[in-house]
Amino acid sequence: RSEIGHPPCPLPNQAAAASASSSSIALIRRRIPDEQANGRKARLVVLEMIGGSRFEGVSLTADDVAILQERCFDPQVAIRKQALVSLSELFKSQPDNAILRQSWVSTVPSLTFDTEQTVQDKVMAYIEELIFDAAVKGCESPDAAVWKILDDIDRGSIDASKNLQRICQQLSRDNKISKPVFKSLMKALEKHQIKCAWILLAHVDPFWPQLVDGEFVASACEATRDKKDADEMKVKILRVLVHVANQLKAPVAQKLTKDLVSRLEHFNTRPTVIQVAIQVASALQIALGNKSDDWMRSLLQKCDSALSASVLGSSDSTGAEIDSLDQLDAFLFTLGELAQRCKKETMPRRAVDVVQTLIAPSFEGLRIKGGEGQVRPPASSRAQAFITLGKMCLQDQSLAKSCIPAFARELETSNDSIVRNNVMVVLCDLTIRYTNLVDNYVGKIAVCLRDDSELVRRQTLMLLTNLMKEDYIKLRSGPLFFRLILLLVDDSASLRQFAGVCLDAITSRASADKNLFYNHFVESIFYLNDYRMHAAYNKFSQTDRERALFSLRGSAINQLKRMEIYKAMLSRMSDDQKFQVASQMCREILNAVTENQLLVNEQTGFFVLQDALLILCSRDIKIKIAGIGSGAGDDIEDISEGSQKLMEAKGKILSKLMKKNIVENIVPIVIELKHLLAKQRSPLLGNLMDYLREIMKDYKDEIQDIFASDRQLAQELEYEYRMVNASSARERQALAQQQQQQQQQQNASNAASQPESISAPSPAPRLKQAVPSVYNPSPAKVKKVSATSPEDGSAAPPQVDNRRASVLLSPTLARMRAANINFMSPSKLKAAARTGDDEDLPVQPARLDLSAADNNTASVAPKAKGRAKKAAAPKAKASAAAPKAKKAAAPKRKRKAAESD
Secondary structure, three states, X not given: OOOOOOOOOOOOOHHHHHHHHHHHHHHHHHOOOOOOHHHHHHHHHHHHHHHOXXXXXXXXXXXXXXXXXXXXXXXXXXXXXXXXXXXXXXHHHOOOOHHHHHHHHHHOHHHHHOOOHHHHHHHHHHHHHHHHXXXXXXXXXXXXXXXXXXXXXXXXXXXXXXXXXXXXXXXXXOOOOOHHHHHHHHHHHHOOOXXXXXXXXXXXXXXXXXXXXXXXXXXXXXXXXXXXXXXXXXHHHHHHHHHOHHHOOHHHHHHHHHHHHHHHHHOOOOHHHHHHHHHHHHHHHXXXXXXXXXXXXXXXXXXXXXXXHHHHOOOOOOOOXXXXXXXXHHXXXXXXXXXXXXXXXXXXXXXXXXXXXXXXXXXXOEEOOOOOOEEOOOHHHHHHHHHHHHHHHHHOHHHHHHHHHHHHXXXXXXXXHHHHHHHHXXXXXXXXXXXXXXXXXXXXXXXXXXXXXXXXXXXXXXXXXXXXXXXXXXXXXXXXXXXXHHXXXXXXXXXXXXXXXXXHHHHOOOOOOOOHHHHOHHHHHHHHOOOOOOOOOOOOOOOHHHHHHOOOOOOHHHHHHHHHHHHHHHOOOOHHHHHHHHHHHHHHHHHHHHOOOOOOOXXXXXXXXXXXXXXXXXXXXXXXXXXXXXXXXXXXXXXXXXXXXXHHHHHHHHHXXXXXXXXXXXXXXXXXXXXXXXXXXXXXXXXXXXXXXXHHHHOOOOHHHHOOOOHHHHHHHHHHHHHHHHHHHHHHHHHHHHHHHHXXXXXXXXXXXXXXXXXXXXXXXXXXXXXXXXXXXXXXHEEOOOOOOOOOOOOOOOEEOOHHHHHHOOHHHHXXXXXXXXXXOHHHHHHHHHHOOHHHOOOOOOOOOHHHHHHOXXXXXXXXXXXXXHHHHHHHHHHHHHHHHHHHHHHHHHHHHHHHO
């Protein structure tokens, strides 16, 4: 039918198949955040198949794409690789899908910072294929997907552009940016005017500038001179022009320099254009061999005069005047850029005083031409003034020494997020130049990690990560590490993912402390709960404001956040480290409670002990040894046979050490703590018993040996373990019955939606009306079984004897009833079943010869005859005894008759 243009005939079970497929996909979507790594990976593969339209009637949704995007930052390397591959392959198959494209742009380039080299290689391969190779193929098509990708990168966050720049640097080092790429980009610009090609050309131009036509770039820059709405295009063209300045002829270079300086003297362009214009003007002067900086001195003098007139009210202004607040920002930004390129002696001293006056919180004397009197500078102008002063400090150490305390104070007192952000950026830049001067204020910078603005938190995390990767800041001492891990539970989901990537980048350095999470784990419990009474832990010098900002003490919500942090830290530890952490928690926390060194009566001490017990019960601290704990089987990478044997041997040794440690070190502390908490009637006793049950679950065969010192506790644990298993079995049984009922209802609805002519009606409904107890068995028909089976201790579900139902519901019996054959009614069958033995009831019904229906006879199988004889025996005996009783009673009747006569 499809070949001749007709739609295919719908199958009878098409609705049922679509319903089953949709329910299965819904189940897969719910189980994406599985604890097992194998499960997460398999479900990502299924999502990729859904996106590839391999399931009829099911399509990829925005939530599915968000799941793939989130799994790209999974702790497991194999999961990140699978999510990266799935997302990229889906985008390759659907290049016009805007949701997939935006998700790919915001996720895949950022994985260049991944700690795993194989993940970075995958990213480089997809970038090379989807951007560079696609640019070569689509140079003649303005609607190619590669130009949309580049446009999304340019319009997105600044991080996406920086990631692309880093990728281009890496590909150039590997000699993977070929000449055809430049030729295709130039062809796209010259012949087809594809403006997005400037984005990629600006990133690759520094590596092969000789392949770019400088004259064409200069003419493009000249064409945008009078266009006021082309600032973004001007920036891209000027960035390319910086690297091809030495290719231009002298007249062209002089003309461009004059034009750029003229634009700068008007002070009416955006800061991004000002920055690139100064770079191009400097590059052109170097290409012309002109070492004079007269044009920069002229700009400095105009900035100094205009700012002095506006801020200080100087009357000797000979330069430009400030007409608006936007022009004030342009003057400040130009002054800062020139301060980085001029010598220290060239900078006017009055300009420094003007900027310092402008950043003062109490300053309200700003004068604007045409304005009404003196006004207070807006937050954006103050923020720009801090950036300008920071650039001046980079050239003057004495100025930096006097300004750094003022910067740190502004972080605490400012109410404007844009001001705090710029001050934090300035301090991080000064850390590179003057590390010793800023080292005492690193804690003040870290306070921005708990700022109200997400932008400030993200900027602070990124800059601190770069400083730690370059070893300008150390994590070995101070509270900086504990403040960083708090971002793992930030309110922003994207920032939580970015925090995990940054922490992995910090610990993956060659000079990094590989045991960073292990060394700080126990202390993090005290820090997050704000417990300061320990002799060694959490002894940092902090203000009350800082303690309040970085504390997660108390409350159920904060406890969930603390457990998420512990889980993230444990996921970055080896099995040996987990084993040592568990022992250390028992010594430092559980044992401290028994020796009255940690007071659980106080709120903070209470939650410290509760967190420790919850961690010891958690699945994340379990060691992945076959037969020990619930973490076994998480490994998803194929390993060689030799490595597997080595891991098994190591696991056996570690298992013996764990058992010895539990018997000798942990169990005595736990028993003593149990008696103490029971005496105090503490609610923490329940958490402690949960931990003991976890020990029994892992070592149920050795429980008597482990708790040899307290046999009563061992018996209590065994009893509770059986009760818990019985309860879980009942819950599983109830859940299975509920699912079965739902499946039956769904099957019934699917059957109702099918055409009636598909199959003949079944006689079962008539029989259901006659024998309702078979379909809804009473409790008497359910065999009672013990709660636990003697073999494995697991609860056995109740069983319904289906042998009677097989007789009553058999098709043969239905045909007999339809043919009016009086063989044995259902009531007689049930009576025979009650009087007879259950073993005699057959599983299959008796075969009947319906050909003799007219003679009201039937040939019965031997077993059926035996059952009939057995059921009729009492009647036969009764009929045989009747004549004898009648004969014995005859003389009595005769005597009575004679007496009556």
